[in-house]
Amino acid sequence: MNPLMRGMTQPRTRRDVFRLAGFSAAGLALAACGVQGQKAAPPKADAVADYWAKQKKNGKVVFANWPEYMPEDKGPLEKFKKDTGIAYEYKEVIQENAEFFGKADPVLRAGQSLGYDIVVMTNGIQLQHMIELGYAVPLDHSKLPNFDANAGQKYKERSYDPGNKYTVPYTSGVTGIAYNTKYVKDEITSIESLFDPKYKGRVGMMADAQEIANFGMIALGIDPEKSTEADWNKAGEKLKAQRDAGIVRKYYDQSYIDAVSKGDVWLTMAWSGDVFQRQLAGEPVKFVVPAEGGTIWTDNMLIPKGAANPVDALMLMDYLYQPAVAAELDEYIQYVTPVPAVQDLLREKAKTAKGEDKKALEDMVDSPLMFPSEADYAKLRNYTQLTTQQEQVFNPIFQSITQA
Amino acid sequence: MRRLTPYLLALPSWMWLAIFLVVPMVAMASVSLQTGNAIDGFAMTFSFSNYTEAIGRYSTQLARSLLYGALATVAMLVIGYPVAYFIAFKAGARKSMYLFLLLLPFFVSFVLRTISWNFLLADNGILFGTLKGWGLLPADFHVLATTVAVVGGLTYNFLPFMILPIYVALERVDPRVVEAAQDLYATRAAAFRRVVLPLSLPGVFAGVLMTFVPATADPINAAILGGTSNTMIGNIIQTAYLTNLDYPTASALSFTLMAVLLVGIFIYARALGTENVLEAAAR
Amino acid sequence: MRGGRAGDRLLHLYTWLIILWLSSPIAVMILFGFNDKRSKSNTTWQGFTLRWYAELFDISDLTTALANSLKIAVASTVITVVIGTMLGLALGRHRFRGSGVTNFLVFAAISTPELVMGASLLSLFVSGNVPRDSVTIIVAHVLFSLSFVVVTVRARVVTLDPSLEEAARDLGAGAWATFRLVTLPSIMPAVLAGGMLSFALSIDDYVVTSFVNGSTVTFPLWIVGAVKTGIPAQVNVMGTLLFGAGVLIAVGNAVAARRRS
Numbered sequence: 022m023n024p025l026m027r028g029m030t031q032p033r034t035r036r037d038v039f040r041l042a043g044f045s046a047a048g049l050a051l052a053a054c055g056v057q058g059q060k061a062a063p064p065k066a067d068a069v070a071d072y073w074a075k076q077k078k079n080g081k082v083v084f085a086n087w088p089e090y091m092p093e094d095k096g097p098l099e100k101f102k103k104d105t106g107i108a109y110e111y112k113e114v115i116q117e118n119a120e121f122f123g124k125a126d127p128v129l130r131a132g133q134s135l136g137y138d139i140v141v142m143t144n145g146i147q148l149q150h151m152i153e154l155g156y157a158v159p160l161d162h163s164k165l166p167n168f169d170a171n172a173g174q175k176y177k178e179r180s181y182d183p184g185n186k187y188t189v190p191y192t193s194g195v196t197g198i199a200y201n202t203k204y205v206k207d208e209i210t211s212i213e214s215l216f217d218p219k220y221k222g223r224v225g226m227m228a229d230a231q232e233i234a235n236f237g238m239i240a241l242g243i244d245p246e247k248s249t250e251a252d253w254n255k256a257g258e259k260l261k262a263q264r265d266a267g268i269v270r271k272y273y274d275q276s277y278i279d280a281v282s283k284g285d286v287w288l289t290m291a292w293s294g295d296v297f298q299r300q301l302a303g304e305p306v307k308f309v310v311p312a313e314g315g316t317i318w319t320d321n322m323l324i325p326k327g328a329a330n331p332v333d334a335l336m337l338m339d340y341l342y343q344p345a346v347a348a349e350l351d352e353y354i355q356y357v358t359p360v361p362a363v364q365d366l367l368r369e370k371a372k373t374a375k376g377e378d379k380k381a382l383e384d385m386v387d388s389p390l391m392f393p394s395e396a397d398y399a400k401l402r403n404y405t406q407l408t409t410q411q412e413q414v415f416n417p418i419f420q421s422i423t424q425a
Numbered sequence: 426m427r428r429l430t431p432y433l434l435a436l437p438s439w440m441w442l443a444i445f446l447v448v449p450m451v452a453m454a455s456v457s458l459q460t461g462n463a464i465d466g467f468a469m470t471f472s473f474s475n476y477t478e479a480i481g482r483y484s485t486q487l488a489r490s491l492l493y494g495a496l497a498t499v500a501m502l503v504i505g506y507p508v509a510y511f512i513a514f515k516a517g518a519r520k521s522m523y524l525f526l527l528l529l530p531f532f533v534s535f536v537l538r539t540i541s542w543n544f545l546l547a548d549n550g551i552l553f554g555t556l557k558g559w560g561l562l563p564a565d566f567h568v569l570a571t572t573v574a575v576v577g578g579l580t581y582n583f584l585p586f587m588i589l590p591i592y593v594a595l596e597r598v599d600p601r602v603v604e605a606a607q608d609l610y611a612t613r614a615a616a617f618r619r620v621v622l623p624l625s626l627p628g629v630f631a632g633v634l635m636t637f638v639p640a641t642a643d644p645i646n647a648a649i650l651g652g653t654s655n656t657m658i659g660n661i662i663q664t665a666y667l668t669n670l671d672y673p674t675a676s677a678l679s680f681t682l683m684a685v686l687l688v689g690i691f692i693y694a695r696a697l698g699t700e701n702v703l704e705a706a707a708r
Numbered sequence: 709m710r711g712g713r714a715g716d717r718l719l720h721l722y723t724w725l726i727i728l729w730l731s732s733p734i735a736v737m738i739l740f741g742f743n744d745k746r747s748k749s750n751t752t753w754q755g756f757t758l759r760w761y762a763e764l765f766d767i768s769d770l771t772t773a774l775a776n777s778l779k780i781a782v783a784s785t786v787i788t789v790v791i792g793t794m795l796g797l798a799l800g801r802h803r804f805r806g807s808g809v810t811n812f813l814v815f816a817a818i819s820t821p822e823l824v825m826g827a828s829l830l831s832l833f834v835s836g837n838v839p840r841d842s843v844t845i846i847v848a849h850v851l852f853s854l855s856f857v858v859v860t861v862r863a864r865v866v867t868l869d870p871s872l873e874e875a876a877r878d879l880g881a882g883a884w885a886t887f888r889l890v891t892l893p894s895i896m897p898a899v900l901a902g903g904m905l906s907f908a909l910s911i912d913d914y915v916v917t918s919f920v921n922g923s924t925v926t927f928p929l930w931i932v933g934a935v936k937t938g939i940p941a942q943v944n945v946m947g948t949l950l951f952g953a954g955v956l957i958a959v960g961n962a963v964a965a966r967r968r969s
Contacts, residue, residue, distance in 0.1 A: 430798075430802065430883075431798040431801075431802035431803075431804040431807075432798075432804060434794040434795060434797055434798035434802075435794070435795050435798045435799075435804075435806070435810060437790075437791040437794060437795075438791045438792065438794065438795040438810075438854060438858070439795075439806075439810070441791065441850060441851060441854065442810075442813045442814075442817065442851075442854070444832075445829060445832070445847060445848075445851045446813060446816065446817055446820075446851060447813070448832060449825075449828030449829060449831065449832050450816070450820075450828070452828060452831065452832075453824065453828055504726065507719060507722055507723075508722070508723050508726050510719065511716075511719040511720060511722070511723045512723065515716055515719060515720065518962060518965035518966045518968075519962045519965070519966075520897075520965075521900065521958070521961050521962070521965070522958040522959060522961055522962035522965075523723065523727070524900075524901065524904065525904065525954065525957065525958035525961070526727050526731075526955070526958055527726070527727060527730060528904050528905070528908050529731070529734075529951060529954040529955065529958070530730045530731050530733065530734050530951075531908040531912055532907070532908055532911050532912070532950055532951070532954060533734060533737065533912075533947040533950060533951060534912055534914075534927060534928045534931050534943075534947070535912055535914070535928070536914075536928065536931045536932055536935065536939070537733070537737050537931070537939075537943065537944070537947050538733040538734075538737075539733075540736075540737075540751070540939075541732075541733030541734070541735075541736035541737050542733050544736050544751065545732060545733065545736060581729075581730070584726075584730065585730075585905070585908070586856070586905065589860060589901040589904070589905060590859065590860050590863050590898075590901070592897070592901065593860055593863060593864045593897050593898040593901050594863050594864065594867055596897045597864065597867055597868070597894070597897075613715070624867065627862075627863040627864075627866050627867055628863050628864075630863065631859045631860060631862070631863035634815070634818070634859055635818065635855075635856055635859055635860075638815070638818045638819045639818060639819075642819060642820075642821045642822075644821070644823070659821055659823075662821050662823060662824065663821075663823050666823055666824070666827060667823070675824065676824070679820065679821055679824045682819070682821065683816060683819045683820065686815075686819045687812075687815065687819070690815065
């Protein structure tokens with residue numbers, strides 16, 4: 022019986038009635054006290070060990086992810102089930118980081134469980150809040166042998182979670198510049214093109230405060246990861262000048278990709294995976310990591326506080342780091358995998374494949390958008406890490422530009 | 426028993442509104458007066474300055490939202506009234522078919538509608554690209570990322586909410602009354618003005634209420650169709666809440682918006698002046 | 709009256725133009741349901757195929773999401789129409805204590821930004837320890853559609869002549885019989901219109917649902933998440949079938965109405 026029918030047909034128990042009555046009391050309580058803060062102290066090493074010592078394998082795991090982030094046949098999860106005997110529930114319930122966090126916050130704050138053992142979030146303000154508020158369970162690295170052996174070095178040194186204390190990468194992407202070759206005849210190499218009056222009204226910038234701030238700073242030769250308040254102000258001024266000169270058409274969410282492939286904007290800040298898909302569809306778009314640098318972002322797996330099956334969750338996280346499994350995932354997702362060995366595996370597969378599949382696989386293997394070279398990586402910067410106090414300065418600077 | 430009737434009729438809705446609207450609103454009112462941040466927690470400080478600061482900082486977006494909401498509402502009224510009139514008086518047995526057809530596009534997700542609009546209205550898409558090819562439009566003409574697009578989007582998305590209530594009010598007007606009036610007043614225009622229009626006013630009022638209010642608070646159209654200076658108050662609230670976790674500012678802005686809309690609707694009801702409408706609105 | 713005829717024809721044409729305008733994005737959606745796309749994005753035309761119709765139910769989470777949306781829309785519409793019509797009648801017909809406050813609440817429910825409504829409902833459910841699932845989604849959908857039904861019904865009721873009901877009662881009809889035989893038929897257009905509005909509001913809602921859904925996924929929720937990697941063509945096909953079913957119902961209704969008259 023599905024939950025809807027169950028909810029409607031089951032008789033209300035006495036507890037439910039009390040619950041309804043409790044609502045008004047709850048509302049008053051909400052009104053009376055403020056919202057409790059929960060800043061988490063960094064976990065002590067033995068506390069982590071204690072936590073994991075108490076957990077045991079339960080034979081099931083609930084994985085919350087974004088839609089279209091797992092092959093339709095759920096191949097990797099089926100293999101996991103076969104190899105470990107752990108049953109899985111896979112839920113495509115995450116649509117947007119901010120909304121996901123907005124929804125998770127009150128639940129976790131109240132000490133309740135989200136009902137998921139693994140969730141996937143992009144590094145950025147919301148993930149940082151998850152970690153700061155103690156909503157992420159510290160990981161036991163002794164149970165992550167595949168991760169240790171197969172994850173690329175870059176994915177073990179991420180400033181938002183040093184030492185992978187709380188998260189391991191699911192997939193990554195690069196923020197750079199995309200341009201429509203039908204309208205832009207020059208080769209774009211520099212971030213300055215985004216500020217070039219020649220493209221007045223034809224430039225797309227991202228609405229996300231972090232993303233746009235990064236590009237403002239990179240254009241000024243500042244490494245976002247090491248930036249200060251003075252740097253943010255300078256970047257803000259540069260971006261404001263760009264806006265006031267009418268160069269920017271719009272501050273986009275992901276819809277920038279439609280805009281650039283149709284030619285509404287000619288060049289724009291862009292995420293690598295989006296552009297790669299458009300290229301496969303034969304659209305005249307090109308992606309470049311600017312000479313001055315671009316940024317790398319990562320969608321990360323973490324175990325939320327109160328998860329019922331943390332051991333099984335950790336096993337699944339680690340399982341996805343087997344090169345063969347990672348290859349199967351990446352072939353479907355088409356972003357950057359944290360497991361470098363995947364490139365060779367896909368190359369092998371391309372050799373035996375035929376026709377269209379062969380072509381598609383070869384395109385993937387050769388694409389710098391899925392497998393960035395060392396030179397590409399060298400140009401990639403990380404996001405700015407902000408404390409809550411800093412955030413209250415940082416956000417208004419850039420939001421006053423994107424939301425005027 | 427009859428004296429109890431209205432209370433019994435209102436009871437289920439009252440319960441719904443009391444539990445799911447009033448209780449959260451009380452909580453929200455409390456949050457709007459607190460200070461702090463999401464990590465260290467918020468404490469009640471009775472900071473009414475949350476309101477003055479938020480209004481001061483976002484007065485542009487607030488005023489812009491009211492303007493866009495009003496423009497879209499007028500556009501909907503002008504576009505929608507004739508449609509409601511046609512369906513009510515001339516559609517005969519097909520009334521519900523027309524109503525259904527008007528609403529059907531809205532059963533399909535807004536994401537798909539948006540993607541389609543972006544396709545149709547692209548600068549060099551099938552519509553403008555063709556016109557530009559014929560030399561009928563200048564090469565840099567565009568609709569997306571402009572004020573026109575935002576107001577147009579609001580008009581498009583809320584139009585059925587204007588048409589349906591007007592239709593509902595008109596539908597009960599006996600066409601024979603209209604015919605009689607036409608015989609009396611000789612011109613159709615006079616008959617319309619003196620007979621049909623007054624009878625439809627409660628519907629118009631309902632339509633305006635159901636379109637102006639949500640259109641002014643809407644964040645989606647500005648986000649998707651707007652350019653660099655079309656941000657509306659709904660977008661600001663969304664950012665304050667979801668990105669900045671600034672719950673006090675988000676709550677204060679929501680209450681401010683509600684208060685401003687309430688005043689606006691009240692002034693409108695006054696200006697409309699018909700006793701009938703005033704009764705319907707302010708009773 | 710000849711000018712009148714021409715005017716009527718013009719109005720008829722105008723109404724169809726408006727319907728066409730409102731439906732124009734649907735045409736694009738239908739078209740791209742037949743697109744033989746190679747990559748995950750579905751925005752450039754790459755040839756005709758019926759593949760997506762054959763593989764319509766291949767994405768099981770998407771199918772579930774659509775089924776959830778339909779169930780929730782039907783359930784919340786039924787509840788909203790019943791209690792909203794009752795309140796609309798009370799407000800349009802009777803003077804009673806608390807009607808001023810009620811009017812204010814009806815207004816407040818429309819003017820609360822969706823996001824604020826969603827977030828505050830979630831806090832409420834969390835503090836009441838209520839698990840989030842289809843039931844909480846229905847509760848929320850009823851809350852935001854209620855006012856639209858109330859306002860529509862009230863607008864109709866205030867234009868009605870109460871003497872009809874009095875006459876019915878004088879003739880010996882009970883309260884229920886009066887309601888069923890006199891009141892309900894005369895407010896029926898408003899009830900139907902309100903029902904259609906609630907259904908449309910429910911089936912297309914994203915923001916409020918995203919807060920109170922727990923792990924239940926609806927059609928709009930699934931699509932918004934899929935934008936990140938590319939919306940599969942099955943979404944277009946499902947939209948097309950939904951639209952097609954609606955057109956069939958509309959036309960069938962018109963034919964049935966003609967038979968009756």
